[in-house]
Amino acid sequence: MVADDQIKEIVQAVLSQLLARPDAATTGTEPQGESKAAQPSPAGTAYSAPAVAGDRAPGTDGGGCGVDNKEDDDEELEDLTLVDLQKEILVPNPVDRAALEYFKSTTPARIGVWRSGPRPLTRTVLRFRADHAVAQDAVFSELDESLAARFDLLPVQSQVRNKDEYLTRPDLGKKLSPDSVEKIRQHCPGGVDVQLVVADGLSSRAISANLPHILPPLLEGLKAQGLTVGKGVLVRYGRVEIMDQIGMLVQAKVVVLLVGERPGLGTAESMSAYLIYQPHEGTLIADHTVVSNIHKGGTPPAEAGAYLATLIRKIYDAKASGVNLPL
Numbered sequence: 001m002v003a004d005d006q007i008k009e010i011v012q013a014v015l016s017q018l019l020a021r022p023d024a025a026t027t028g029t030e031p032q033g034e035s036k037a038a039q040p041s042p043a044g045t046a047y048s049a050p051a052v053a054g055d056r057a058p059g060t061d062g063g064g065c066g067v068d069n070k071e072d073d074d075e076e077l078e079d080l081t082l083v084d085l086q087k088e089i090l091v092p093n094p095v096d097r098a099a100l101e102y103f104k105s106t107t108p109a110r111i112g113v114w115r116s117g118p119r120p121l122t123r124t125v126l127r128f129r130a131d132h133a134v135a136q137d138a139v140f141s142e143l144d145e146s147l148a149a150r151f152d153l154l155p156v157q158s159q160v161r162n163k164d165e166y167l168t169r170p171d172l173g174k175k176l177s178p179d180s181v182e183k184i185r186q187h188c189p190g191g192v193d194v195q196l197v198v199a200d201g202l203s204s205r206a207i208s209a210n211l212p213h214i215l216p217p218l219l220e221g222l223k224a225q226g227l228t229v230g231k232g233v234l235v236r237y238g239r240v241e242i243m244d245q246i247g248m249l250v251q252a253k254v255v256v257l258l259v260g261e262r263p264g265l266g267t268a269e270s271m272s273a274y275l276i277y278q279p280h281e282g283t284l285i286a287d288h289t290v291v292s293n294i295h296k297g298g299t300p301p302a303e304a305g306a307y308l309a310t311l312i313r314k315i316y317d318a319k320a321s322g323v324n325l326p327l
């Protein structure tokens with residue numbers, strides 16, 4: 001086992017060697033074209049002087065090792081995830097800038113990212129990795145339990161004990177812990193029209209970001225639709241199918257689950273609503289209706305809340321959901 005001091009010494013030695021290298025500021029590992037390409041075009045809009053290794057002036061690229069330029073040691077690194085990709089123009093001097101801006105405005109996909117020879121720009125690669133890190137952080141982040149008190153929800157837990165188990169045992173996330181079953185029996189009134197369930201799922205960030213905006217229009221909408229709503233439940237380490245067990249316990253007509261979606265590279269804050277009419281032992285996944293992509297860059301949560309209220313009324317009236325719900 002290497003002692004902490006030894007590790008520090010090794011890191012120090014590697015860093016001083018890198019800084020002492022004559023080519024530390026110009027590694028020559030990136031073709032010059034990249035740095036040139038990454039410069040803002042004369043008519044450049046959103047893209048300006050990033051403090052990222054691969055996007056410096058020609059010949060100053062550090063190959064992304066982060067120690068390429070001593071003067072920059074105290075500089076704050078730009079948080080690439082804050083840059084709006086749909087507005088970032090990386091193509092130098094585009095022939096038809098307006099068309100490129102239009103295409104980019106229509107999709108969050110990474111189009112028009114330019115290149116360095118056959119490779120993507122360092123900036124593009126770093127952005128990809130940063131977005132991936134954000135997605136991983138969202139998956140590993142824990143549910144903010146203060147949401148329960150804030151929105152008058154009953155905090156419960158699946159049979160999962162920790163995040164690692166959550167990720168490796170999806171089956172346990174579909175069932176309530178015995179304590180939670182008892183809690184729901186005690187605190188949630190039975191026979192309601194609508195049972196609300198909120199679960200962290202694969203992104204508790206999605207819940208923190210959207211819950212405050214979706215709940216008011218959803219609850220107001222259900223009231224306006226004349227539907228009774230039971231005591232809502234906040235599930236830690238929950239998977240989609242846990243909503244069926246909760247629905248069966250409280251004998252609700254319609255169960256609505258708000259859950260964090262598996263984060264992608266576009267956003268880590270996307271939430272889905274899954275809906276089901278009277279779940280029972282033989283319920284299948286296909287008996288659920290899904291409304292996905294609820295976040296500020298997709299269907300905004302306030303709009304989704306109002307829409308869900310009308311959809312729940314439709315499911316209630318049709319006595320069916322999922323593939324059985326008439327279009």
Ligand code: B12
Nearest residue numbers: 201202239240241260261262285286288289290291292293
């Ligand atoms: C992962 C995923 C899957 C995985 C689920 C496996 C797993 N165990 O996780 C697989 C590849 C199997 C899958 C299959 C399908 N999926 Co899918 N899936 C997703 C994805 C990318 C993430 C879902 C998520 O994060 N759920 C939250 C976590 C916590 O849930 P979970 O409990 O771990 O897993 C359950 C749910 O993911 C659910 N689920 C997944 N897909 C679907 C689709 C439908 C219609 C339903 C009711 C449930 C459901 O089943 C899982 C097991 O119980 C979403 C995209 C998104 N932005 O949400 C699409 C998404 C939900 N899927 C979709 C579709 C269309 C399907 C399929 C119908 C595709 C097909 N033609 O076969 C099938 C149906 C599955 C079924 N059994 O009936 C659509 C739903 C569109 C809609 N509004 O109805 C979405 C929104 C993608 C999209 N944008 O088109 N899917």
